[in-house]
Amino acid sequence: MLKSIRILLPIAASLDLEIWQMDVKTAFLNGSLDESIYMMQPEGFIEKGQVDKVCKLQKSIYGLKQASRSWNIRFDQAVKGFGFIQNPDEPCVYKRIKGDKLVFLILYVDDILLIGNDVGVLTSVKEWLAKQFDMKDLGEASFILGIQVIRDRKNRMIALSQASYIDKILSRFSMQNSKKGMLPFRHGIKLSKEQVPKNEHEEQFMSRVPYASAVGSLMYAMLCIRPDICFAVGIVSRSQSKPGPDHWTAVKHIFKYLKRMRDNMLVYSGGDLVPVGHTDSDFQSDSDSRKSTLGAVFTIGGGAVIWRSIKQSCIADSTMEAEYVAACEAAKEAVWLRQFLIDLEVVPSANKQITIYCDNSGAVANSKKPRSHKRGKHIERKYHLLREIVQRGDVTITKIASAENLADPFTKALPQKSFDGHLENMGLRDMTHLL
Template sequence: MNQEMESMYFKKKKVWELVEAPNGVKPIGCKWIYKRKRGVDGNVETFKARLVAEGFTQKGGINYKETFSPVAMLKSIRILLSIAAVLDYEIWQMDVKTAFLNGHLEENIYMQQPDGFIQKGQEHMVCKLQRSIYGLKQASWSWNIRFDQAIKSFGFIQNIDEPCVYKKIQEKFVTFLILYVDDILLIGNDIGVLTTIKSWLAEQFDMKDLGEASYILGIKLPRDRKNKTLALSQAVYIDKILARFSMKNSKTGLLPFRHGITLSKDQSPKTSEEIERMRRVPYATPVGSLMYVMLCTRPDICFAIGMVSLILDLNTGLRSSI
């Protein structure tokens, strides 16, 4: 929590100032969110505390306008990783610490002082936000605008069809930058140029240098540079899904969907006991989790996911009509 508060003032970055609450203005609340960040092997690496504004109390047109923020598409990441593997480019990774705190606000937003850090003698005062903070409706939009302006000023060109992919070409030196919220991939053919870019990014934002990319967005990147191959693995994520939905000891198979099997209404629970038991079994959540795996690393389960998603859509439509 102390580290989170220190990040609010990184390099003279003052996220808020204490002021008297204006008449008729009700400040939004805030709360602390705690999370365990895991590494490639699934073990906990850091315990993280995040101060989050209660943005659900904001009102459109009053204290926020735009909320949309793009992220790099997974297929774009795969394409650039393939290019890097074939051409033996460097693949480096960086993480922006408290990325959303870098965005500038256009609206006047007042927030209550965070628990545990209320200033003595100033308990009645509120925080007037000068920068965006996690939880605000416009936080991701403000951060994306801030990063886009900064990276373009350094000579990067934004891809027309993929707004979170940038390129910079200097003579024979080629560099690609991929932004996924606060995760950055740097891909290029010259270590010196990449080092210069990393140094510049560290001057602009509070960055964490993760070195050569090995794990991004829950995807492991085992690489064999000698044979110019790079794989994508979500084994840890898949094991986590299996454990979460009590399928850890399930029977394995070679095919994601056996030929000839047809899902029908006859397979639905019939007795009241079966129906009640199935009410406690999640369905939409595991389907969504598997869809993420399908999009990232396992296109072979696409047909199976399509089948179970169809059943979900039919059941949802049936309940809606009832």
């Protein structure tokens, strides 16, 4: 859902669309129930002489396992009845296009974004929603899920900031007075599951460390607008079952980096809406499993909209195989992205194939047709889906120099100069002058 918002925002910037926000009050009380559910009489409302009786619920309430689903069904039926069409590739996104008037509606639990090109139509949708549900009108979108939205309509630009959230988590984990870090993950550092507490003192120390909570807080920042910490968060999240002091030091290093980079924003400058992908992989970097780490990033309008850094599910025995597997995973993401853009019906270039850049010549060659059968015959068949995707024209895999590969920081720790250069190309830059 977050990536859908990130895709729609550069489109809104480029086409100069309105972005409005609404909130549904007590959303989960709107759902209907298909099952018979009983509950104890609420405290303070017990009927005299009928203490042993229970209540049969007529509507959904907070606390039910099916409350969120019931609300979603109720909302889905209502907006479809008003002429909205659900995006088949992203169920939280709806569209309504009549002539040259378009409206996109994005639902996240009880938060609603309305994006459109006509103020009158958007107003009518807003008024209709207020009749259907108890709504709160938040006006032009300024904060989305804790992400500050800063807009420069004259220059067709949107910047996303998490400075407030970063300050909050720095304070929560007592890192607000720490030194500033230059990189999210130091070059040359290796972490493994074997780096567990080695003595009673370390075990007692780690028992007091809120490791999982800290990693989860960093994970949310990474999932929202911080692709720069994607690789580092992925590494520290692998050892949550029994982390050691070295793992905690790595987590604190990410916090220190965020302190230095709190004012960096993810910027979409409108203009070109052609998506571009980059894919990369290291080779057997995980010392516990000898598996490789793949990375991928897609940009639209000058800023990253999709990114990932994950450990591969198989062990590659060559760099070509590792890069080929990474390219396959990136191609699958590109298929979804391309179809999502086509379904939006507002991006003229959506039908064109998406270019994915890869820095391994062998993987690029094998994506088009089999090469060196002896070296690649053992590769799992599911990864050869890449060739089918390429052959049907959804994507094209193109060679790029390693130094220019935008996915490089998603697979390994880089020197400062290289890392900073990639951030600029991903749309991450200091835009405090807009505040």
